[in-house]
Amino acid sequence: MTPALRSTCPVRSRCRGAVLILLMFCMALFLLSEQLYRLRPEVLLLDRAEKTVAALSEARRLLIARAVMDIDRPGSLPCPDADANGSADLFAVNDCPQYLGRFPWRTLAGSKLTDAEGELLWYALSRNYRDHNSAQPIHIDLAAQLQAGAVDDVVAGVLAPGVPLPGQSGRPGNDAQDYLEAENADDDQMFDAHAPVTSNDRIEFITRAELMRAVAPMILKRIAGEASSGLVEHRSSMEAFPAPDIDGDGYPDPGHAYGNVPYKALTYSYGVNQMLILNDWFSLAGYAIGPGSQTAELSLHENKIALQ
Numbered sequence: 001m002t003p004a005l006r007s008t009c010p011v012r013s014r015c016r017g018a019v020l021i022l023l024m025f026c027m028a029l030f031l032l033s034e035q036l037y038r039l040r041p042e043v044l045l046l047d048r049a050e051k052t053v054a055a056l057s058e059a060r061r062l063l064i065a066r067a068v069m070d071i072d073r074p075g076s077l078p079c080p081d082a083d084a085n086g087s088a089d090l091f092a093v094n095d096c097p098q099y100l101g102r103f104p105w106r107t108l109a110g111s112k113l114t115d116a117e118g119e120l121l122w123y124a125l126s127r128n129y130r131d132h133n134s135a136q137p138i139h140i141d142l143a144a145q146l147q148a149g150a151v152d153d154v155v156a157g158v159l160a161p162g163v164p165l166p167g168q169s170g171r172p173g174n175d176a177q178d179y180l181e182a183e184n185a186d187d188d189q190m191f192d193a194h195a196p197v198t199s200n201d202r203i204e205f206i207t208r209a210e211l212m213r214a215v216a217p218m219i220l221k222r223i224a225g226e227a228s229s230g231l232v233e234h235r236s237s238m239e240a241f242p243a244p245d246i247d248g249d250g251y252p253d254p255g256h257a258y259g260n261v262p263y264k265a266l267t268y269s270y271g272v273n274q275m276l277i278l279n280d281w282f283s284l285a286g287y288a289i290g291p292g293s294q295t296a297e298l299s300l301h302e303n304k305i306a307l308q
Contacts, residue, residue, distance in 0.1 A: 052115040052160045056204040059121055059158040062108040063206060068214050072275055075138045075215045076131035077156055078107050080123045083174060086112065094134040100124045100176055100187045103158055115160035115202070119171075122159040122180060124191065129155050137280040140212045140219075140301060148205045149193030155206050157191055159184055162200035216303040219281050222272055223261055223298055224307055229268050231261070231296060231307055240293035241307070242266070248283070258288040261298070 067075050078088035080101030088104035089097045103121040105113050113121045126144040128135055146154035161179035164171055170178035177185045181199035183192045195201050225232045235241050243252035244259030252262040263273070263282045276282050286299040296307040 049116065052162075052202055055113045055115055055121060056158050056160055056202060058110065059103050059105075059113055059123070060204050060206055062105070062110045063156055063158070064211060064214050066108050067211055068218050070131065071271065073131055073136060073138050073279060074219060074275070075129065075140075075142075075211060075279075076135065077125055077129055078104050078131055080104065080125060081107075084120055084172075091130075091132055094132055095127070096125065096130055098187065099127055101174075115162060117161075117163050119161045119179065122161060122176065122184075124157045124159070126155050126189075136278050139279050139281060139284055140208075140216055141284060142208070144208045146189050146191065146205070148191045148203060151193060151205065151207065153208045154191075155208055155211050157203050157205040159191075160202040162202065165198075165200060212301075213303075216300045217305075219276075220285065220298045220300055220303060220305045222276065223263075223281065223285055224305060225266070225268065229272070230266050231298075234266055235296070235307065241289050241296040243293070244287050244289065250282070257290075258286070261285055261287045 063077055067077055070076055079091065079096035080089065080098060081087060081104040082089050082098055082101045084102045086102075086104060086106035088107040089101070091097075101123060103113055103123040105111065105121075115121065124146060126146045128142060128145055129138060144153050144155040146152075146157060148154050148157060159180060164178070165181065168178045176187065179185075180201050181192075182196060183190045184199070184201050184203065191203060191205070192199060192201065193203060193205070195203075222230075224230055227233060227236065231241060242262045242265050243254045244256050245251060245262040246253040246256050246259040248260065250262060250264035252265050253259065261282050263276070268276070281300075284300060286297075288297045288299075290296065294308065298305050298307065
């Protein structure tokens, strides 16, 4: 190695070391500023609010999915959980033991949902949407019984209780008044959609319109059927769709293009047939056929599917 190279190597090494130290210092400074930012009160509050909102949103999603996938009574929902074990209460004769309780996360195959304070979510259910034979018919025209502020026709609500307020000294426990306030705690059909100054509850609710926007497409698919059932099977085997039912007897009435589904001329599994009949879906769904009975359309309010 030449003398010139030997003389410059230590300088280069020191430069590299200085650059590395500077980079490490800048990184440490960045991480410190990021941590200090996250410790600001307003940022902490925002993070906690986001955790609560996420839990409420997930609870709503689980409830709607459960209503859609119910085999016997689509649109129905489970009872609240009275003892905070995560499971919906069993029926007492024909009724839920109570219609305000904890969110039944185990029954809905979800995770344990808590708000930012670590408190379990609460759950309110409209009595006429309970998952029981005595509640039938449950369908798209069944008005729900709960009201959240100015919003009526509410099927269910999920509530985050937040930190205990003065007078709420019974935690842990199962008394709603130790967790919820005012209208949200009195176990009636009225709830506060926006927390007043005396309350820290957060609520998200599900209206009938929202629930049935998810349920109706599944109902239309059940009515349409598949290769071995319903209108699809009839079209395949008879090479035409049946005429609509005009007089409500369940049988086709030739010469008409629009009416109801002639379900008595169709083949369904026993379970699907009973679900559609007992909950009045056949009588609520519109059915129309095209020229030569080669196409058909099913409708349920604004929901439609075309068949051919």
